[in-house]
Amino acid sequence: MHVGYVEIAIGTILISNMVLARFLGLCPFIGVTRRTSDAVGMGFAVMFVMTLAAFATSLLYKYVLIHPGPDGFNLLVALGVVKEMPADGYVLVLKTVSYILIIAVLVQFVEMVLRKSVPVLYKALGIYLPLITTNCAVMGVALLTTSDWKYQDAPLSLGKAVWMGFCGGVGFTLAMILMSGIRERLAVARVPKALQNVPIAFISTGLMALAFLGFSKLFGIEL
Amino acid sequence: MNLLKSLLDKAVKSNPVFGLMLGLCPTLAVTTSVKNGLAMGLAASVVLLCSNILISLIKKLIPKEVRIACYIVVIAGFVTMVEILMKALAPAEINNQLGIFIPLIVVNCIILGRAEAFASRNGVVASIGDAVGIGLGYAGVLVMIGAIRELVGKGTFWGYTVWSGYSDAPEALAAPATVAVLAPGAFIVIGLLFGLFNAIGNRRQAAQLAAAQPVRFTTSADEKAKGASAAEPSAQ
Numbered sequence: 001m002h003v004g005y006v007e008i009a010i011g012t013i014l015i016s017n018m019v020l021a022r023f024l025g026l027c028p029f030i031g032v033t034r035r036t037s038d039a040v041g042m043g044f045a046v047m048f049v050m051t052l053a054a055f056a057t058s059l060l061y062k063y064v065l066i067h068p069g070p071d072g073f074n075l076l077v078a079l080g081v082v083k084e085m086p087a088d089g090y091v092l093v094l095k096t097v098s099y100i101l102i103i104a105v106l107v108q109f110v111e112m113v114l115r116k117s118v119p120v121l122y123k124a125l126g127i128y129l130p131l132i133t134t135n136c137a138v139m140g141v142a143l144l145t146t147s148d149w150k151y152q153d154a155p156l157s158l159g160k161a162v163w164m165g166f167c168g169g170v171g172f173t174l175a176m177i178l179m180s181g182i183r184e185r186l187a188v189a190r191v192p193k194a195l196q197n198v199p200i201a202f203i204s205t206g207l208m209a210l211a212f213l214g215f216s217k218l219f220g221i222e223l
Numbered sequence: 224m225n226l227l228k229s230l231l232d233k234a235v236k237s238n239p240v241f242g243l244m245l246g247l248c249p250t251l252a253v254t255t256s257v258k259n260g261l262a263m264g265l266a267a268s269v270v271l272l273c274s275n276i277l278i279s280l281i282k283k284l285i286p287k288e289v290r291i292a293c294y295i296v297v298i299a300g301f302v303t304m305v306e307i308l309m310k311a312l313a314p315a316e317i318n319n320q321l322g323i324f325i326p327l328i329v330v331n332c333i334i335l336g337r338a339e340a341f342a343s344r345n346g347v348v349a350s351i352g353d354a355v356g357i358g359l360g361y362a363g364v365l366v367m368i369g370a371i372r373e374l375v376g377k378g379t380f381w382g383y384t385v386w387s388g389y390s391d392a393p394e395a396l397a398a399p400a401t402v403a404v405l406a407p408g409a410f411i412v413i414g415l416l417f418g419l420f421n422a423i424g425n426r427r428q429a430a431q432l433a434a435a436q437p438v439r440f441t442t443s444a445d446e447k448a449k450g451a452s453a454a455e456p457s458a459q
Contacts, residue, residue: 021406023252027332030247096306096326097299104292136248136330143323194422195414198244202414210407 003156005163007221012167015216018137019175020209025137029176030201032128034187039180040173045128047169049107050138054165056102057142058158065092099142107133141168178208226352233356239333240364241420246333249324250365251409257381260369262317264362266305266325271334271361272354273301278342279350285343294338295329302329333361371412376403 003011018024025046032042067085068074076082076091085091111129114122132138145161156164182204191200239245249267254260274297278285285293306325309318318325328334337357342350373379378386378399388398402408 023248023406023409026247026251027245030244093303093307096303096329097296099326100295100299100329101292104295134330134332134335136327139327139330140323143326147323192418194425195418196421199414199417199421202410202417206407206410206414209410210402213402213405213407 003160005160008156008160008164009167010218011221012164013171013174014212015218015221017175017212018140018168018172020205020212022140024140025135025172028128028131028135029172029179029205030198033176033180033183033201036177036180036184039176041124042128042131043169043173043176045125046132046135046137046172047166048125049103049110049129049132050141050169050172051162051166052106052110053103053138054141054145054168055158055162056106057099058145058156058161060098060102061095061146061155062158065095065098095146099139103138103142104133137168137172141165144168175208179205182208229352230356230359233353234360234363237357238360238364238420239357240361241417243333243336245336246331246361247413249327249331250368251413253321253324254365254369254372254409255320255404256373256377256379257366257369259317259320260365260367261362262309262313263321263324264358264365266309266321267328267331267334268354268358268362270298270301270305270328271337271358272351273304274298274334274338275342275350275354276347277301278338279345279347282343290343291335291339294335294343298334298338299329302326333357368409368412368416371416372403372408375400375412376405376408377401 012018016022019026019029028042028046033039062068063073064075067087068077074085077085107129111122114125114129141164145164146155155161179201183201186200186204195203237243240247240250246267249263253263274294277297278294302325305328309321309325337353341353345353370380374385376399378384378388386399400408403412
């Protein structure tokens with residue numbers, strides 16, 4: 001199937017929503033959705049970092065980790081670290097390690113830049129930024145955009161990878177906002193004692209996921 | 224006996240999923256069947272065991288300021304090893320279904336959490352015990368959720384058909400409820416299990432309270448609570 005920008009947007013926001021269908025980023029989804037303001041803050045922080053992470057890991061994948069083809073550019077060769085890039089797989093082994101390091105560095109960097117240049121945004125995102133390093137949605141998008149997943153013959157191009165990172169963030173924020181709305185109502189509802197708080201949040205998420213299941217194969221898109 | 228008890232304590236009382244609420248993403252994503260749950264549980268436990276051992280060995284060499292980064296690199300290294308091993312040894316079907324969740328073990332908070340909270344403060348033997356206990360608890364939860372979802376959703380257990388619907392039963396039982404293996408089923412099953420875990424915890428707490436305080440006016444409910452708390456030690 002041809003995967004264009006529109007397909008990626010609909011696919012990652014509605015059909016395979018980061019949280020509700022792909023099960024990525026559940027810890028902040030359950031942990032920071034008690035109040036809508038917190039949920040929005042976390043959502044935007046993730047959206048921001050996820051877009052940057054998709055960009056950085058896509059570059060890393062294309063120009064460092066894989067064999068670039070007969071006359072492509074590879075940073076390791078250009079810097080003289082290796083004379084010739086070995087066949088695919090020998091450097092690609094470092095994918096997991098390099099991605100998590102890139103994301104950790106990126107989060108730290110974003111935090112420093114924001115604190116100096118956009119203090120307002122820094123204050124708004126504040127405590128959520130450091131938490132994002134171990135957010136599996138960010139790492140998940142990085143892995144999704146650079147691996148041969150089900151409906152994709154080859155890893156996504158740089159532009160599409162960044163777009164998918166952004167849309168993944170939008171989908172995550174959408175789920176966070178919807179959930180925080182439900183949980184603010186649940187806080188005043190009469191719930192059996194054993195189901196209070198987290199269990200009922202999961203069950204309502206299940207119902208929300210059931211509703212999102214209705215988007216599957218929307219416009220014939222399978223993603 | 225003491226060892227077994229401390230292992231059970233770690234696996235059940237401080238269960239990583241229900242007790243500490245960690246590692247939720249793979250818990251839901253890969254538990255569409257018992258096999259997948261077991262594979263994921265084992266993979267995560269092996270990474271946990273290796274990282275606990277290594278971190279408890281090198282804890283004195285790691286500077287305090289960059290310890291988290293060091294732990295993450297250690298964990299990522301072991302995750303890569305497990306990933307390669309899985310690709311070589313596990314059936315292709317399991318590899319396909321676990322997909323990106325094997326590399327995602329690296330951001331599983333259980334492993335980083337144990338490194339920070341336990342392995343960096345204790346010796347090797349204690350860290351091995353901690354990893355085995357927590358790993359057992361985690362794998363146990365994954366297998367349990369996998370079993371429920373597979374039974375309800377596909378009517379099978381470990382791939383063998385248990386039931387395929389009753390033709391003369393009411394509509395609800397006419398066929399397995401496919402929704403259980405889809406995304407919503409995962410959320411609902413874990414929500415209900417969380418509730419069950421809480422309910423058992425609440426009852427235990429009440430029983431312990433009733434046993435600890437002298438009861439002046441004994442009611443039948445108190446008797447029951449006493450009986451439950453008296454039965455507890457022998458059960459353990």
